[in-house]
Amino acid sequence: MEDNKEATLQEQLDTTMAENNQIEIKHDVAAMGIIKLPTFLQTDPELWFAQIEGLLHVHRITANASKFYTVITALDHNTLHQVADIAKCQSITDKFIMLKKELIKRFGESKQKQLVKLLTNLELSNKRPTQLLREMQN
Template sequence: MTQEGAGAHEVHRVSFKAPEFWKSEPELWFHRIECQFRTAGITTDNSKFDYTVASLSCEVLSEVAEIVRNPPADDKYKTIKERLVARFADSDVKKTQKLFSTLTLGDQ
């Protein structure tokens, strides 16, 4: 392979640091991080999983410890994302309660 041809396969790493996971808004955090993944050219399941794990506090990490210790062979990122959203996202009931708590009734 020529010197010129060898450079064609070079991969450039982009400096990337994910923001710390937001327990109060996990779905919004995943929207943000996925935009950052696209911008940084991060496409592999392993990289997305690793960046996600690196952004978790000790407290949050303990909630997904079994996935981190023994990740599935495929869909690691999807698995940890689903677990984090299921654990920290508000249920429909809680969302409804929040909505009603912010409403003010007339003629009080």
């Protein structure tokens, strides 16, 4: 009798989880049609992803597959061509995270380039220390 109750409770839990998953997927699909993403920032992909993740959060797009396909549709053809290996690969389990890492890696500045840029392009002028620090951090 006890085992039967546990089995019934487990079935109810499984059914509820499956229904919740279906609702999440339906919401993600609906939100994907509404959301308009900004153009990819090749000069600062990390900043672009911060903005995109905010938009995905606001539109409640939480499934990684939905995030991936939403971002892929926002990329221009040149950028998409740079990550075609990820877009076409079916065996990658978490394509959104892989896409994010690769876009940042392929378009972002290396630490060495950032240091050279900092040392050669920084103008002191009449800026406050906080303004200088903010520029140096960017």
